[in-house]
Structures are given as C-alpha cells and as structure tokens.
Amino acid sequence: MENHFDPRANYEKTKKEVSYVPRKEATQKTYDSIGFMSGLEVHQQLLTKKKLFCNCPAGLYNDSDDYDAEVIRHMRPTLSELGEYDGTALMEFKTRKEIVYRLKHQTTCTYEVDDTPPFPINREALGISIEISLLSKLNIVGEVHITRKQYLDGSIPTGFQRTAIIGVEGEIPLKNKKVRLIQLSIEEDSCREISDIRHTRVYKTDRLGMPLIETVTYPDMVNPDEVMEACDYIRFLNRSTGKVRVGMGAGRQDVNVSCRGGTRVEIKGVAHTKWIPELTHVECFRQWALLKIREKLQAKFHDYNAWEMSYGFLDFDMFEITYEPLKVAKDSGEKLVAVNLPGFKGIMSHFTQPTKMFADEISDRLKVVACLEKPNMLHTEQFDPVITDLDLEIIAPMLNAGPEDAQIIVWGPEEDMETALETIEERCKMAFEGVPQETRKS
Incomplete structure (x- = not known):
C-alpha cells in the first residue's frame, strides 16, 4: 500500500492555518484575533507555627525516603449535594490508582488520615488571611463557613479539602488597568507527590494541612504578559506582610486559559511566574488549533454522533519488530492492538x-487515564514512521480501513486495554466537540 501523505508537510500546513506565531512575535492584535482570556488562582502558604485544622507543626519537611509509616488508599467518587458526579472524579476513578501516603510522626497526626475530626481553625492563619484580604480591597464576609472541595487525585487522603471564603469582590491595580478579584479563601495544603508510575501514586504528607490562601481573579487578562503581571502583584502583596512562606513550592498558581469558542482549561501548579506567558500563549493557540480540527471533522461527518472506531488484537509475531518498546512489550507479555480511526487522516499530524x-x-490521555507509560502508541502519521507500508498491508484489511482513515497501534497489560480503547475513542469523539474540559499540568 503506497502512502504519499507527508505528515511533516501536513503539520507545517496546519500550523499556518492556525496562524500560530511565537510569543515574542505576538501582539495584542494577535491575542484579540483568537479571543485570549485568562484568570488566576494564586496559592500562598502562610507563615504559621501549626497546621490549619490540627496541632501538628507547619513548615517541617522530610526527604521522600524518610518516613515512619505508609497508608494505602483507593479513591472513589461520591455524589455531590446536587446529586451529580464530578467529571474529573470519575476520570480519576477510571485510572484505578493505588494511592500510597508516607507518614512522618513529627508532622502528621490522625486528622490527616481522616481518623479524627478537625480541630478549631488556626486563629493565626485566619488573622493573616483577613489582613491580606483587606490589602486586596476585598469585602470581608460576615461569617466564615468551612466547606469541602472534592479532591480525587489522591493529593488529600480524605478525598476533599476543607476551605473557607474570607473576602469577596476586590481588585488589584496593574500598569494599564485594574483586575477584579472574585474571592480569597483559606484552605489546607495538599500532599507533595513523590512519584506517579502506572497504577501507583506516592505522596508524602509533610506539607499536608498547612494553612494556604487562594486568591482568585476574574478572567480579566487579555494577553500573557498581563497574566504574569497580575500574578506578580498578588504574590508581592502577599509577601509584603512578612507573614507568608517563601521558597520553592510556598507560592504556586493555577492559570485558567481559554480562546474564543474554547473552554476554560486549568494549568495547575505553575511554580514560577516567569513560566506563565509561554504557558498561556501556547495553551490558547492549542485550543484554537483544536477548534480548527473540529471544523475539519464536522465537515467530513455530518452525523458525527454515529462515528465509531474499530480495533483488532494483533500478534507480535505478525511483524518484524525493530522498535525497542515493542520488543519490551512482547517480552513482558503485553497485548498489542490496532485501532482504525475513520476520517482521521491528516488529523493525527495536525498542529496543536x-x-x-x-x-x-x-x-x-492514555498516560493519564489508562496509566500506560510513554511511549504507549504508534500511529500512521509520525514524522519518523515506525509503522511501515508492509505493516499497513496486514493491518488495514483487518480493520476495513479506508484511504481517509488513520491507524494507531497501542500496547500494554491486558487488564488496561479496555480502558485504553475507551480512552482513544473518547478523545477522538471529543475532537468533534472542540476543546475538552480538562486540567493540565504545567
């Protein structure tokens, strides 16, 4: 089967269609043309002696291999007060993660592992959060109510974070404008991740429960530099009190980004404000590219709800394997599956x-949901092809593949293949909708 399609040329062509420009060449007109919009959630640890809801000392850290005990948990989603399941929680549940917590007696008590009710809120932390709220021109609430925010990624053993709103509706001045603030909350910090490999995620709990404030802005920033400027100002304001912690991890921000017609996507855990301009620039154009992909797919399929992929299990011995990860997969007894994506020719190598x-x-998504470590798949539009024409002559008839289709080969443990196939089909169907709602790591 001859294939004259050039993935590299298609990538460059679609890059031009998206009108992507490097950040240093972008102007306000560039961002206006794609409808750049961004908001911030700036987190700052408070300089207190104790944690927020227990009497354990705050600010003591230990090495990853310095611990006294381990607790293992499996997170399960529960219905919210509205009788609904959170989408992110359901996705985390599909990963079948085993969460391991490494505990140090010096910094952890039974509260952190949900065996003891919370103690009264730390008054020192409450006072600092009120002071910073006033500096941010926020209106202090009449009563502080402790609420729960669901956390199913395992970073909090209880599966939820205790948080309370302290101030609402404020503003901060930037060089050329004012940015509105939605609220400032006080909350407990989460665990520090040690590793996340396959179905096991390991945390240490030294940071867990430390007092933290979260300042949330409206999506008033219209270019990446404004986002960084707003974040720098909030962090400066927090530090000006002399009552917050400094150093790596003491201040972190989640950046929310969208483009015109896109979806609010949260980039979590941005450690340095200098990373913000590039991250927000790239994310906004990624969404713009996904909208272009949506246009192309909807033009190909009028009834795209009926779109379905097909797949078939392969035998490693059907091919002459030279690709090292496939050799390892074969030796490990893993399964090999070929997937046909109807109408996705030119989409797989589309610039994002x-x-x-x-x-x-x-x-x-295969890495996050099916827990298949990278490299976890091959496809027919790679710049340096691993799937040869001879391979396609074997695979294409099995899948009833057409000339406008694309193919994927994915491998992994047998017990993960069902989730992997569901994940591939789910992500492809999301492409017909545009930009999926998701949280991305920085």
Whole structure:
C-alpha cells in the first residue's frame, strides 16, 4: 500500500492555518484575533507555627525516603449535594490508582488520615488571611463557613479539602488597568507527590494541612504578559506582610486559559511566574488549533454522533519488530492492538502546539487515564514512521480501513486495554466537540 501523505508537510500546513506565531512575535492584535482570556488562582502558604485544622507543626519537611509509616488508599467518587458526579472524579476513578501516603510522626497526626475530626481553625492563619484580604480591597464576609472541595487525585487522603471564603469582590491595580478579584479563601495544603508510575501514586504528607490562601481573579487578562503581571502583584502583596512562606513550592498558581469558542482549561501548579506567558500563549493557540480540527471533522461527518472506531488484537509475531518498546512489550507479555480511526487522516499530524500534534493529545490521555507509560502508541502519521507500508498491508484489511482513515497501534497489560480503547475513542469523539474540559499540568 503506497502512502504519499507527508505528515511533516501536513503539520507545517496546519500550523499556518492556525496562524500560530511565537510569543515574542505576538501582539495584542494577535491575542484579540483568537479571543485570549485568562484568570488566576494564586496559592500562598502562610507563615504559621501549626497546621490549619490540627496541632501538628507547619513548615517541617522530610526527604521522600524518610518516613515512619505508609497508608494505602483507593479513591472513589461520591455524589455531590446536587446529586451529580464530578467529571474529573470519575476520570480519576477510571485510572484505578493505588494511592500510597508516607507518614512522618513529627508532622502528621490522625486528622490527616481522616481518623479524627478537625480541630478549631488556626486563629493565626485566619488573622493573616483577613489582613491580606483587606490589602486586596476585598469585602470581608460576615461569617466564615468551612466547606469541602472534592479532591480525587489522591493529593488529600480524605478525598476533599476543607476551605473557607474570607473576602469577596476586590481588585488589584496593574500598569494599564485594574483586575477584579472574585474571592480569597483559606484552605489546607495538599500532599507533595513523590512519584506517579502506572497504577501507583506516592505522596508524602509533610506539607499536608498547612494553612494556604487562594486568591482568585476574574478572567480579566487579555494577553500573557498581563497574566504574569497580575500574578506578580498578588504574590508581592502577599509577601509584603512578612507573614507568608517563601521558597520553592510556598507560592504556586493555577492559570485558567481559554480562546474564543474554547473552554476554560486549568494549568495547575505553575511554580514560577516567569513560566506563565509561554504557558498561556501556547495553551490558547492549542485550543484554537483544536477548534480548527473540529471544523475539519464536522465537515467530513455530518452525523458525527454515529462515528465509531474499530480495533483488532494483533500478534507480535505478525511483524518484524525493530522498535525497542515493542520488543519490551512482547517480552513482558503485553497485548498489542490496532485501532482504525475513520476520517482521521491528516488529523493525527495536525498542529496543536510547538513540537506537538493531535496524536499527542491521545497519547497524553492514555498516560493519564489508562496509566500506560510513554511511549504507549504508534500511529500512521509520525514524522519518523515506525509503522511501515508492509505493516499497513496486514493491518488495514483487518480493520476495513479506508484511504481517509488513520491507524494507531497501542500496547500494554491486558487488564488496561479496555480502558485504553475507551480512552482513544473518547478523545477522538471529543475532537468533534472542540476543546475538552480538562486540567493540565504545567
């Protein structure tokens, strides 16, 4: 089967269609044309002697291999007060993660592992949060109510974070404008991740429960530099009190980004404000590219709700394997599956962001949801092809593949294949809708 399609040329062509420009060449007109919009959630640890809801000392840290005990948990989603399941919680549940917590007696008590009710809120932390709220021109609430925020990624053993709103509706001045603040909350910090490999995620609990404030802005920033400026100002304001912690991890921010027609996507855990301009620039154009992909797919499929992929299990011995990860998979007794994506020719190598194409969206999701470590798949539009024409002559008839289709080969443990196939189909169907609602790591 001859294939004259050039993925590299398609990538460059679609990059031009998206009108991508490097950040240093972008102007306000560039961002206006794609409808750049961004808001911030700035987190800052408070300089207190104790944690927020227990009497354990705050600010003591230990090495990853310095612990006294381990607790293992499996997170399960529960219905909210509205009788609904949170989408993120359901996705985390699909990963079948085993969460391991490493405990140090010096910094952890039974409260952190949900065996003791919370103690009264730390008054020192409450006072600092009120002071910073006033500096931010926020209106202090009449009563402080402790609420729960669901956390199913395992970073909090209880599965939820205790948080309370302290001030609402404030503002901060920037060089050329004012940015409105939605609220400032006080909350307990989460665990520090040690590793996340396959179905096991390991945390240490030294940071867990430390007092933290979260300042949330409206999406008033219209270019990446404004986002960084707003974040720098909030962090400066917090530090000006002399009552917050400094150093790596003491201040972190989640950045919310969208483009015109896109979806609010949260980039979590941005440690340095200098990373913000590039991250927000790239994310906004990624969404713009996904909207272009949506246009192309909807033009191909009028009834895209009926779109379905097909797949078939392969035998490693059907091919002459030279690709090292496939050799390892064969030796490990893993399964090999070929997937046909109808109408996705030219989509897999479609530009999404610098050095990334749409195929990476699928691969990333396989890592997160199906827990298949990278490299976890091959596809027919790679710049340096591993799937040869001879391989396609074997695979295509099995899948009833057409000339406008794309193919994927994915491998992994047998027990993960069902989730992997569901994940591939789910992400491809999301492409017909545009930009999926998701949280991304910085």
